[in-house]
Amino acid sequence: MSQLSGHVVIAPDKFRGSLSAAEVAAHVAAGLRAHAGREVVTVALPVADGGDGTVEAVVAAGFTRVETEVTGPAGDPVRAAYAWREAGAGERGPTAVVELAEASGLRRLPSEGEDVRFAPLTATTHGTGELIAHAVRRGARRIVLGLGGSASTDGGTGMMRALGVRFLDADGRELPPGGAALRDLEKIDISGLVAVDGVEFVIASDVDNPLLGPQGAAAVYGPQKGASPQEVDLLGRALARFAAVAAHTHGLVGAIEHDGVVRPMGVAAQPGAGAAGGTGFADLAFLRAEFRPGIDYLLDLLGFQERLDGARLVITGEGALDEQTLRGKAPAGVAAAAAKAGIPVVAVCGRCDLGEEELNAAGITAAYALTGIEPDPALCVSGAGPLLERLAREIADEHL
Structure with a gap:
């Protein structure tokens, strides 16, 4: 695979009860590198919206x-x-x-x-x-x-x-x-x-x-x-x-x-x-x-906009993408900030309760859910890390 023209910013929130935001970012980065090659440059920026984590x-x-x-x-x-x-x-x-x-x-x-x-x-x-x-x-x-x-x-x-x-x-x-x-x-x-x-x-x-x-x-x-x-x-x-x-x-x-x-x-x-x-x-x-x-405030505090300079893709996410996500949760904030820079956003999650139109309205091109590859919720929680790496390989195929 040829050298990619830009880096990938990985900015997820935690998967509550399963993985911290930093762990989610690490597994996504590992999956991208394993599939797309070592030349994929990733920038991990775990985020939160002010709550737990x-x-x-x-x-x-x-x-x-x-x-x-x-x-x-x-x-x-x-x-x-x-x-x-x-x-x-x-x-x-x-x-x-x-x-x-x-x-x-x-x-x-x-x-x-x-x-x-x-x-x-x-x-x-x-x-x-x-x-x-x-x-x-x-x-x-x-x-x-x-x-x-x-x-x-x-x-x-x-x-x-x-x-x-x-x-x-x-x-x-x-x-x-x-x-x-x-x-x-x-x-x-x-x-x-x-x-x-x-x-x-x-x-x-x-x-x-x-x-x-x-x-x-x-x-x-x-x-x-x-x-x-x-x-x-x-x-x-x-x-x-x-x-x-x-x-x-x-x-x-x-x-x-x-x-x-x-x-x-x-x-x-x-x-x-x-x-x-x-x-x-x-x-x-x-x-x-x-x-x-x-x-919004925490993204400013962490210098999120500076990390977007030269990026080709942003990956965000949280445990559940649902109606609460649309009311100012981390993935919606990340997507809105990335949209200002004209950078496409995809999301990873444990489960997704939002339709394509709702995701697109929030600035998210596509969502990749653990439940899409593992129907057992208990296994999604206990095996979230390896499952995220599999989802990251799908993202590399479709977006890189």
């Missing part, structure tokens, strides 16, 4: 992994990491990427066998705040917050406690951890907030839910964290109390109640305020964070 993806792209012990969502100590990059040209200082799921995610909850011990009323984001504090002490001037995979619906109050904020009841006592306790919130004391002046906070998330209401943090995501309908109602009212107290004591327009109906306003109504059990609200309200679509 974000730290791993940016570390694979050249950031440094920083580990420390923090508080898990159930209060137990866990080892968690964030990603670190020293200041580059034109940057004011180092950048830290903090992934909420690392410290406060569902995967950090205790389990018995395959049964996760959910704690919808008491789970905390305290460990995420400890990661942020660690990065601030280390000298970070920009902190990118990946919000996704949260085990908690505490409105980010656990995170803020770790940063020195106190949440008090009518008697001046500290509230216990978790979202349910916020129903008794009377005062928020920010006098002890760690010095974050000069630190830029960016929320990288694809979640656009407000804090409250039928599309809010408790109603939409509470059941995923083990909350019953009664607990969802309690958490919704507790978050409304949090927003109302924040509005009253700190000038944040959060929520108003009239005739028993809570109406979110201002920060509480902003898209993304409901991300990660309401952690987005605390980030926006207390850290003055800027909300950015997760995949």
Whole structure:
């Protein structure tokens, strides 16, 4: 085979429960080289959209992994990491990427066998705040917050406690951890907030839910964290109390109640305020964070456009290509960015629930699914690596 005229950029997200984004990229690259020849030049750039796996993806792209012990969502100590990059040209200082799921995610909850011990009323984001504090002490001037995979619906109050904020009841006592306790919130004391002046906070998330209401943090995501309908109602009212107290004591327009109906306003109504059990609200309200679509911001952070220079093909993908993919998930973001450079995009996935027209509308020329060559889903999960290499050989045949 003759020398190819350009390189192939391999920019997948993870295959949840099977392979990390870096592993997906490595298997695709191996399959291309094995079939098309050693002269195929590949550039691997694992990506993420701000959710679970974000730290791993940016570390694979050249950031440094920083580990420390923090508080898990159930209060137990866990080892968690964030990603670190020293200041580059034109940057004011180092950048830290903090992934909420690392410290406060569902995967950090205790389990018995395959049964996760959910704690919808008491789970905390305290460990995420400890990661942020660690990065601030280390000298970070920009902190990118990946919000996704949260085990908690505490409105980010656990995170803020770790940063020195106190949440008090009518008697001046500290509230216990978790979202349910916020129903008794009377005062928020920010006098002890760690010095974050000069630190830029960016929320990288694809979640656009407000804090409250039928599309809010408790109603939409509470059941995923083990909350019953009664607990969802309690958490919704507790978050409304949090927003109302924040509005009253700190000038944040959060929520108003009239005739028993809570109406979110201002920060509480902003898209993304409901991300990660309401952690987005605390980030926006207390850290003055800027909300950015997760995949778009992370592609900029990783220098994706620069990797496209001279490329002839982009391969992206994730575990399932479905309706959620079209709502700002990693493959759609990669395809949109590649389209601006006029470079064709194909995708690999575990399964594909999208039709050809939907794929093309998203900028994806074709999708190659593991289920297309292995109908047993269990084998697709356990043997994803070798199957991806087979799919990569098909891609080499048809596109290189």
